[in-house]
Amino acid sequence: MTALEQILAKLRKELAGVFVSTDIVGMDGLSIAGGSIDPAFDATAASARFATVAKLGKEISEKLQLGEMDDLLITTDQVYIIQRLIGDGSYYWGLAVSKDATLGMVRLLMKEYVGEIWKAIPK
Amino acid sequence: MAIEGFLNEIDLPTLIQLACQDKNKVRIHVKNGDRQAFLYFADGNVVHAACSGDKESAKQEGEEVIYRILDWQGGKFIMETGVEAPDQTIQTPWNALLIEGLQRIDEQNLAVEESVPGKEEGNMADDLNSLLKELGQQVPGYFGSSIVGMDGLGVVVDSVGETDHEAGNAQMTELVKLVDSSVEKLNAGSVEHGLLTTENAYLVWRFLEGGQYFLSITADRGTANVGNMYLVSRVFAEKASKLLPS
Numbered sequence: 001m002t003a004l005e006q007i008l009a010k011l012r013k014e015l016a017g018v019f020v021s022t023d024i025v026g027m028d029g030l031s032i033a034g035g036s037i038d039p040a041f042d043a044t045a046a047s048a049r050f051a052t053v054a055k056l057g058k059e060i061s062e063k064l065q066l067g068e069m070d071d072l073l074i075t076t077d078q079v080y081i082i083q084r085l086i087g088d089g090s091y092y093w094g095l096a097v098s099k100d101a102t103l104g105m106v107r108l109l110m111k112e113y114v115g116e117i118w119k120a121i122p123k
Numbered sequence: 124m125a126i127e128g129f130l131n132e133i134d135l136p137t138l139i140q141l142a143c144q145d146k147n148k149v150r151i152h153v154k155n156g157d158r159q160a161f162l163y164f165a166d167g168n169v170v171h172a173a174c175s176g177d178k179e180s181a182k183q184e185g186e187e188v189i190y191r192i193l194d195w196q197g198g199k200f201i202m203e204t205g206v207e208a209p210d211q212t213i214q215t216p217w218n219a220l221l222i223e224g225l226q227r228i229d230e231q232n233l234a235v236e237e238s239v240p241g242k243e244e245g246n247m248a249d250d251l252n253s254l255l256k257e258l259g260q261q262v263p264g265y266f267g268s269s270i271v272g273m274d275g276l277g278v279v280v281d282s283v284g285e286t287d288h289e290a291g292n293a294q295m296t297e298l299v300k301l302v303d304s305s306v307e308k309l310n311a312g313s314v315e316h317g318l319l320t321t322e323n324a325y326l327v328w329r330f331l332e333g334g335q336y337f338l339s340i341t342a343d344r345g346t347a348n349v350g351n352m353y354l355v356s357r358v359f360a361e362k363a364s365k366l367l368p369s
Contacts, residue, residue, distance in 0.1 A: 040310050049305040056298040057319050060326070064291045064341065067322025074302055078312030096311065 003120040004033045011113055018101035020079055023094045024086070024117060027051050032091070032121070043094055054083050054092040071107065075099075084110055087118035125203045130155070135193055136221050138200060143167050143217045150206035155198030160188055163208030169217050171208040185212040186220060193224040194231070248279060250366050255281035258359045264346025266324060270363055271296055272336050278367070299328055299337050316356060318349060325349055329356045332364035 001009070004024065012019050012035070021043045023034030029048030036043060043050075054072065061069040074081040080103060081096045093114065097106050135153070142149040142164040149164040160174035172188035183191070213220070251270060259265040259281060267282030269289070275296040280289050299317070306314050316329040325347050328339040338360045340352055 043309060046305045046308045049301060049308060053298060053301050053305060056294055056301065060291050060294050060298060060319065061321040063294060064287070064324075064326075066324040066326065066341070070320040070322060073318040073320070074306060075315045075317070076306055076312035077315060081306070081309075081311065096309075 004117065007113065007116055007120055008033060008035065011109065014109060015097060015106070018097045020096040020098055023047055024091060024121070025051055025094060026091050027055060041096065043096065050083060050094055051092065054085060058085065058089065080106070082107065082110060084114055086114055091121060093117060125201055127199070127201050130195070130198045130200060136225070138202065139169065139217060139221060142202065147204055148207055150203050152201040153192055153198060155195040158195070160192045163206070165208060169213050169220060170211045171213060186215060189220050190224045190227050194228050247366055251279040251363060252281065254359060254362055254366065255279055258340065258355060259283065261355045262340060262342050262347060262352060264343030266341040266343060268338065268340040270336055270338050273300065278336060295328065295339055316353060320344065325352060327352045327356050329360045331360050331367065336367060338363060
């Protein structure tokens with residue numbers, strides 16, 4: 001198991017009960033690590049689209065002069081999907097949790113882990 | 124005995140009223156260009172009406188004639204007493220006839236006013252602008268808001284300070300569309316709303332009913348409260364949906 005996979009496994013444990021899926025994706029749309037509890041919920045298949053979503057979020061922040069993009073939260077009738085740029089912005093981290101999750105806690109957890117994940121990405 | 128006059132001197136409702144007060148047999152002959160109508164009165168009521176010369180009301184008789192001629196602008200009249208009605212086609216009391224007729228004219232005028240090009244759109248834009256101003260008062264640290272069509276064009280934009288919300292509309296639309304299709308691809312349900320958090324701001328968006336437009340709100344991250352922004356976006360998206368054409 002790679003360092004990156006170990007970090008994601010640890011995070012999954014912390015989010016037990018609400019975890020749905022996670023992925024670390026390059027801005028080229030290719031996933032480098034991740035996993036899901038539900039095979040139907042295939043984040044890797046949508047990672048290229050979500051990479052464009054992250055890029056657009058970044059562009060909008062710049063265009064509207066709102067400062068650097070921090071994260072993007074999408075609420076659906078089933079899950080929360082949070083995207084966060086990693087390190088220099090060449091990767092993003094996508095995480096989906098069920099709607100039973102305490103959103104504030106999840107975002108805090110992501111903030112804590114994001115530095116560790118960036119360090120673990122092979123450069 | 125016959126009295127002649129012009130309808131711009133004495134209007135039809137007044138003439139009808141006078142004829143009914145007379146309680147005798149009366150006939151009023153009204154001419155308006157090529158159109159003409161005959162109204163017959165007996166015992167203080169209109170008993171018969173017929174008109175001709177008007178394509179829409181050719182050979183028309185009864186109450187509808189009264190409703191139609193009340194709207195005639197100008198023309199001549201001849202009021203004669205002692206003329207017997209050839210038929211009885213009206214039973215409704217004269218005052219009820221006048222009320223109904225005048226109501227119809229009001230409704231007709233209103234419909235014409237509403238169909239004036241640009242009028243409805245103007246009102247809608249004003250209403251939406253006011254709505255966004257009202258929204259701004261509910262959000263601490265409010266930077267601005269907009270209602271954008273899925274073609275990327277802003278329907279209304281409201282901003283305070285220097286942020287140019289219009290500039291981001293096209294990209295916001297791309298983002299909203301892409302999020303929607305990505306979530307669908309992911310089998311993750313349907314999108315309720317989105318939140319973009321930046322160094323300085325929160326940007327919340329939400330679809331309006333029908334999914335043809337979305338509402339976006341931007342506010343200062345240091346002052347605004349995300350929960351409040353969600354709530355405000357929900358309430359005002361509902362209000363805006365009612366103002367926009369479906």
